[in-house]
Amino acid sequence: xxxxxxxxxxxxxxxxxxxxxxxxxxxxxxxxxxxxxxxxxxxxxxxxxxxxxxxxxxxxxxxxxxxxxxxxxxxxxxxxxxxxxxxxxxxxxxxxxxxxxxxxxxxxxxxxxxxxxxxxxxxxxxxxxxxxxxxxxxxxxxxxxxxxxxxxxxxxxxxxxxxxxxxxxxxxxxxxxxxxxxxxxxxxxxxxxxxxxxxxxxxxxxxxxxxxxxxxxxxxxxxxxxxxxxxxxxxxxxxxxxxxxxxxxxxxxxxxxxxxxxxxxxxxxxxxxxxxxxxxxxxxxxxxxxxxxxxxxxxxxxxxxxxxxxxxxxxxxxxxxxx
Numbered sequence: 001x002x003x004x005x006x007x008x009x010x011x012x013x014x015x016x017x018x019x020x021x022x023x024x025x026x027x028x029x030x031x032x033x034x035x036x037x038x039x040x041x042x043x044x045x046x047x048x049x050x051x052x053x054x055x056x057x058x059x060x061x062x063x064x065x066x067x068x069x070x071x072x073x074x075x076x077x078x079x080x081x082x083x084x085x086x087x088x089x090x091x092x093x094x095x096x097x098x099x100x101x102x103x104x105x106x107x108x109x110x111x112x113x114x115x116x117x118x119x120x121x122x123x124x125x126x127x128x129x130x131x132x133x134x135x136x137x138x139x140x141x142x143x144x145x146x147x148x149x150x151x152x153x154x155x156x157x158x159x160x161x162x163x164x165x166x167x168x169x170x171x172x173x174x175x176x177x178x179x180x181x182x183x184x185x186x187x188x189x190x191x192x193x194x195x196x197x198x199x200x201x202x203x204x205x206x207x208x209x210x211x212x213x214x215x216x217x218x219x220x221x222x223x224x225x226x227x228x229x230x231x232x233x234x235x236x237x238x239x240x241x242x243x244x245x246x247x248x249x250x251x252x253x254x255x256x257x258x259x260x261x262x263x264x265x266x267x268x269x270x271x272x273x274x275x276x277x278x279x280x281x282x283x284x285x286x287x288x289x290x291x292x293x294x295x296x297x298x299x300x301x302x303x304x305x306x307x308x309x310x311x312x313x314x315x316x317x318x319x320x321x322x323x
Contacts, residue, residue: 061074082095136270144278148162163221167193167211
């Protein structure tokens with residue numbers, strides 16, 4: 001996916017000197033920087049900015065300008081538009097961040113930096129959208145063990161579902177990590193899977209996830225039945241369940257979580273984050289120390305796993321110790 005930003009007199013109200021800088025910087029972004037960014041980050045930046053451009057074109061407003069006051073009015077109008085719609089707090093913040101990314105790349109004046117009043121306006125508007133996010137329904141160890149007994153493990157589809165759900169629970173990997181696993185990343189003796197990149201791993205050091213004996217057994221069965229020797233672990237399956245060379249994509253993975261929900265009589269209840277949430281709750285209920293939970297999920301602090309476990313924690317703290 002290549003960055004695709006078109007400079008036009010309608011989208012950019014800029015003078016000739018700024019235009020040359022903008023064009024030069026966007027070319028440098030495309031040629032030298034874009035491919036070093038993660039696929040999901042590139043996709044989010046591109047889609048978010050495309051949507052902003054479409055809004056500005058529809059309303060005959062320049063997306064960016066040499067005068068920060070002009071850019072401010074466009075951003076202000078777009079923010080009001082997003083606030084009035086179904087987007088949540090974090091989605092709106094991300095889209096604003098994408099716009100600021102391209103303003104920064106273009107070296108055009110940033111209205112956030114020039115106007116404290118505009119910054120306060122943005123903060124005030126965002127308060128209309130609660131920041132709390134709905135947590136994915138947890139898929140805990142007990143659910144996964146039930147799933148292992150429910151799925152048709154004699155079929156490639158059922159075996160692949162079982163293998164990937166068990167891997168997701170054990171490792172606490174995100175969806176992007178799961179679809180990127182290659183056979184060479186598995187260390188059977190150490191009972192680990194290595195992922196070379198992560199959403200929060202900006203330096204590219206990668207990290208390891210644990211796999212249990214049960215998960216390892218399912219993986220070996222899947223690898224043998226799918227006749228895999230190298231390359232990606234979780235492959236696409238044709239309608240006739242023929243194993244393809246290409247890895248599963250995010251949307252296909254999401255559909256398998258839907259299928260898991262139906263198998264467990266929880267239609268549409270699970271998402272790709274359910275095993276991450278469920279893994280945290282499983283460990284909390286087993287009394288695993290928070291430091292170990294943070295390490296297993298590769299978080300930088302306790303904030304996120306604590307948030308995942310809020311409901312469980314509520315039943316164990318405060319008044320729960322009295323009554």
